[in-house]
Amino acid sequence: MKLQGKAHCFGADVNTDYIISGKYKFKTLDMKELACHVMEDLDPDFATRVQPGDLVIAGRNFGCGSSREQAPLALLNAGVGAVLAPSFARIFYRNAINTGLPVVECDTSGISAGDELLVDLENGVLRNLTRKAETPIKPLPAFMLKVLGDGGLAAHFRKYGTFNID
Secondary structure (H helix, E strand, O other): EEEEEEEEEOOOOOEEEHHHOOOHHHHOOOOOHHHHHOOOOOOOOOHHHHOOOOEEOOOOOEEEEEOOOOHHHHHHHHHEEEEEEOOOOOHHHHHHHOOOOOOEEOOOOOOOOOEEEEEEEEOEEEEOOOOOOEOOOOOOOHHHHHHHHOOOOHHHHHHHOOOOOO
């Protein structure tokens, strides 16, 4: 599984209320509506600038805070292809995989906003095409790649009727 897109950079400790504010996530379950407001407390124009496949780049502890699945779903519905960060809040990481949003643990210090990136999840390589640099990433296990390829855990179960890791 390979992902390619432009980098949108954020700092450390981006909590789920910064990803999608509570003033929206408690008013609607419409993910298209939530996607219009994703990351707006940190970058008011993010939802209008992000293109399908673009990548969110962050510092450590991305997704801390509440455990609601609206955060990864809002990112997905905004077109975000993956989130790259040195570390993730545990519940966000799980919710992201469950909903089909790739999350990549890696050093993000050499990435700038606008850099064009290629992420090879299977082989554990991040290529910064803008800077002509390569960084190792923590490769995802085959079963997680399969779940992501199926569109998340619920879609995986609908497809196979069980948790199929073969």
